[in-house]
Structures are given as structure tokens and as C-alpha cells.
Amino acid sequence: MAAKKDPALPDIAVRPPNLPEMWHSTVNWFSIHALQILVAVGVGVVIYLTLATLRQFGSRLNGKPGDTLGLPHVIGRAIARTTHFFMALVAARLVVSYANPPQMVLKTVIFLFTIAAVFQAAIWAREIILGLIERKTVGDEGHGETLANAMGLIRVLVTFGLFAIAAVVVLDNLGVNVTGLVAGLGIGGIAIGLAAQGIFSDLFAALSIIFDKPFRRGEVITYDQTTARVEKIGLKSTRLRAMTGEKKVISNANLLQKEITSLHTLEQRRVTFSLGIIYQTPDEKADTIPSILKHIVEGEGFHFVNAGLVRFGASSLDFELNFDVPDPDRHDYFQSRHRVGLAIWQRFKAEGIEFAYPTQTSFTAAPDGRTIMPYPDADPVDERARRFT
Template sequence: MWRATSDWFAVHYVQILIAIGAAVVIYLLLATLKELGKRHKGRRGATIGYTNVLGRTVAKTTHFFMVMVAARLVAGYADAPPVISRTVIFLFTIATVLQAAIWAREVILGLIERKTLAEDGQGETLANAMGLIRVLVTVGLFAIAAIVVLDNLGVNVTGLVAGLGIGGIAIGLAAQGIFSDLFAALSIIFDQPFRRGEAISYDNTTATVEKIGLKSTRLRALTGEKKVISNANLLQKEITSYQTLDHRRLKFAIGVIYQTPPDVAEQIPDILKAIVDDLGATFVRSGFVGFGGSSLDFELEFEVYLPGWDDIYLIRHKIGLAILRQFNERGIEFAYPTQTTFTAAPDGRMIMPYAEVQPVKSVDLDH
């Protein structure tokens, strides 16, 4: 082997020198690209874009990979002996597999950071999750890279793959709660069913999101208490978000007594509409909806185009008081549940619940 190599150097020394020069040029070009990547990788913790992710990925190019790329590109120019060609190809394969794992790691972590840091208030969540995410991504990618390298060395990796699969299942079962909440946190960050500061409701709870953590989400209820719920449990519920709600539709159910004259009842929708318009809300509809057990039932629907619940609450309060005031001024009585009991004599004749008024006879005292 050494004799063949020395003979190759003696015969092809000119081509070898040219190949070495070309390899140096290729290496310098790759090193220049790496430096450009370093200039565009951005600062850790700051909001990053796709250019920064690409810059971070390129900046992680190893010198070993650049050397092997240069050697692989010029190896065939000088008609190298088979042993040298096989060695270059083998080392190039190892360098490429490892470099691909490094690049994939940077792309995945960079995209996660870009997505999370672009949202206000998610930096702390990312900082809590990033350590574990980095370990999981690194172990997974380099395990795959190691299997590929061993396979290229001629090692039978079937048993190794099976062992890794069984080990992964065991670890997953042992830490399924942690992984479940971790992936739920990432799902909240990426899918964004809600954000920090939004008002949401689930089950019988209405609260404002204070913090989205690695394992749990912390909320502040409208009544003031702090609620903590695991991310996995929260995502299994039907969540209503009020953040993007530009208006709210409110309803009033109004009942008046059956003694209300029809012409007065006919005026009620117009009265309600005037009240809503005067107070700055948007009238939707109002009308008679049915005969209740103790009332003639009317319904009022209106919309309030205000973002804050406090403002909406105040408008509803004012409209309710205005309805009460208008009805009192017009003599319209609100109904409330009442019952009247009637009794009958044995012959079926109705007996009034109060005594009958007896006629008064006049008496002439002069006679």
C-alpha cells in the first residue's frame, strides 16, 4: 500500500498539488460562508427571523466537514489509489452525517425560538422549556446519525434500533406526564389557542391567562383567586377565548302582567329600541316571544361594540335602569309569579275568595 502510494505521488505530484490548491480554495470559500452565517445569526434571546435561523445553521458548520468536502471534490482529479479514495469517501460520509445532524438541530431549535420569541411574554416559557427540548432534539438526531455511521461501517444495526425503540418506550412510559405537559406547552405556543393576557373560559371557570409554563398554565379568575391547571388537561377542554371578540350581544328577558292593554304592549318594542339607541348600543331586535305562566314575555337583543367587559357591564346596567324608569313612567307593570285560588260550592257554584258586598238599606227614622 505504501509503495503504491509513493508511486502515485511520484507520478501525479503535479495533479496532487493542483488538487491541494483547489481544496484550499474550496475550504476558504466554505469558511467565508461560515463567517457570513455568524454575522447574521442574531443575538440569543432576541426576536429572530428566518435569516437568523439560516445564519445560525451555517455558522455551525464544522472545520472537519469543510475539509472533507474539499477533499471529496478533488479526490478524483489526481487519480488517487483505491485505498485513499475509500478513506476519503468514508470520512466524508461520517462528516456529512454528523454535520447534517448539527444543521438539523440548529434549524429545529432556531424555528422553535423564532416562533416563541415572536410572541410577547413567551420568552420565560421558552427559557424553561428550551433546556429539555435541546437535550431531546440533540439525543434524537445524534442517535440517528450514529446508526447511519455504524451502518456505513458494516455493523448490523437491527438489534441496536430495536434496543433504542424499547428504551424509548420505557422512558416514554416513565415520563409520560412530563412529556405530555411539555408537548402541550409547545402546542399552546405554536398553535396559539390563547395567549398571555387573554380572557378565556373552560368548564365553569372564566379567567385571564397570566403565565404559560413548561408544565402548567396559571390563570387569574375574575373573582381574584389564582388557578393552576396542567397544560395537557387544559387542552383537553373546550376553551372559549374573548380576546378577539370585537362586540358582544346581550339579551334582556322582560315580563309584563297579563292586565297590560294590547295597545300598550304593542309599544314596548319601540320603547326598548329607543332606550338602546340613546345609550350608544346597537339595537338588534325586540318583540313578544310568548305567554308565560304569570307574564307576557318580551325579549330585547342588542350589541355593544366595546372591547372591555367593564364597559359592557356598565352599558347593560344603564339599559336595565332605563327600562325600569320608562316602564314606571308609563305605568307598565313588571310581572312576577302569582297564584289565585278559586273554590267552589258542592253544587259547583264558584265561591269568591272575598266576602260579597251586602246592599245597604236606608231606614226612615220618622216612621
């Protein structure tokens, strides 16, 4: 029993390709348009050689490894990545119409040219994006290992993203319905982002540290109550060495949320000492304390700022000393403060200047308010009587 034909369907006869017929039409095309074909091939070769020359010029513009990476170098590197397949298809697309080819040959050339152009545009875009990123971070010797790891990951993400877009564009040109594919990729990307949001947060924080450069490896920074030297900036966390010797590890995202003070750019760092001496210190010695402190600071090789009496404490005369440590990244700040403090203690001991400590004196009084001794007066004892007692 023969199957009934659906009247809603167009009457299209689906036949397998007739190879003898295709061969015959191609031979006829070559025999009829031989001159046009030869001219088209010649022009196509010239176009290809011209594009190859431009590609070679891009390679020269790219320069040698280690050269300063500027915008011309980025463009040159992108041009140098032009594929031979794309150049051949460009030449074929420009000359194919002149030779009056069969419809099947023309469609094939246009189809291949579309694929080559889309993927070549993705390659150019990838090289330009990566080149601009590398140009942003050029000369950053403090992030060498981190930058290498980050660039590897960035290269994978950029390549995947661009070639995925290129594949969608090619499929769309082929007449494939890509709406569902794009929606699926979007939903999948959102799911992956939500599942790994902590990792991506630290990763983008690491990229922010590399590109924005709030600090570099080897710098001394202060955050919260911690002062430490940056030892390594990783993709997930930053490792620091505290001034007291402990190793600190903090996630990049958490670190960037804090207020960071970098001590690397300081030409000098201010040190403040608070000194308290007893009230019984003679006036002339108290008056010489600022000059003594200046002599100590300058003797240790630091810059004296000022020193003097600042307040009358509960149990001490309070003096304050300010001096600057030059090049704090080379001079250890804490060791410098230790040296000066020890020198002050030794000099004050030699001068007979006593440091104050919390003291309290109690006085006794009679009912009428007069100050009295806390014990009754005693008669003096005769020395001779004491000897015989």
C-alpha cells in the same frame, strides 16, 4: 507447552506498527510526489476558501436578530453553522487521491471525512428544524415565555435525537454491530414514554397551543361552564382568571379536549334580557316598553337590536331585549349588562311599570258552580252605633 492454533482462524500476523517504517514511507512519498502534493495542497486551500466564502454568505443571509424569519434566513443560518473541520476535510477528501498517498493516509482521510460529514449533516438538520419551528411561531407575542421554555426543550430533544442517529451511523461505518444498540435505545425510549406519558401529553398539548394557536394569552375563552381570561400558558398547565375573580388551573391536554369558544375575535357580543311585567299593566304603557328599552340601551352607548313581547307567562307578560356590546374585549361584558339592567329597573319604577313575580289567586264557588265570597255578607254598621259601642 505451545498453544495449538485453531485451523478455522485465518493466518493473520498481528504486529505493532513499525514507526520507523511509516516515517520512511511518508518521507519517500513526499520526495517522489512533491509536485502532486503541492498542487493538491493548493487546490485544497482554494476549495476551503470557497467553502468559507459560502459560509460567510450564509451568515449574511441569516440577517440580524429581530429580522423577519423567512425560509432564506433558515437556510442561511444552517449554512453559517458549517464547521471549519468539515470544510478542511471536504478539501482534503477531494484532492487526496491526486497526490497518490499511502494507503494508510488515504483511509485516515476517508474515515475523518465520514465522521465530519455525518455530524455536519446533523448540525444542518438541527438548524433547519429549529428554524422552521421558530418561523412557525414568529410574531407570537402572547407565548413569549412559554415559547422560550418550549424551544429550549425542543432544542435538547432535536439535538439528542439527531446526534444519536449520527453516532449510530458512524459506528455502523466503522464496522460495529449497532443492532443491539438501536434495540436498546428503542426499548429505553418506550419505557421512558410510558413512565412519563402524562407529562409528555401535556407538553405536546402546550406545543399544539403554541403552534396551532387556538387561543393566546390575554384572550377571554369559554369552556364547559367557565368563562375566563388566559393569563399564562405553561408547558404543563394553563392558568386562567375567571370573570368572577377565581384563578383557574387546568392541564393543557385536558383543556384541548374541551370545546373552546374564544371571545377575542368578536367585534361585538350579544346581551339578552328577559323581563316579566304584571298583567295589570295598562295597554298604553305595555306598548311603550320597546321604545323605553331602546332609549335606555342607546343612552348607555350600546347597539340596540330589538325588544318586544315574546310570550304570555303563567303570571307575567314576558318581554325580551337584545343589544350588542361593541369591542367586548375592552368593555366588560358583565359590567355592561349590570348598567343596562339597573337603568331598566330605575326607568320602570319611574314609569309605574311593575315587574311580575309568581302569584296565585284562589276563587271559592257554591255547589252549583257560582263564584261566591269566601265569607258571608254582613249588615252595614250604623256610624252612630259604632261610636257608642
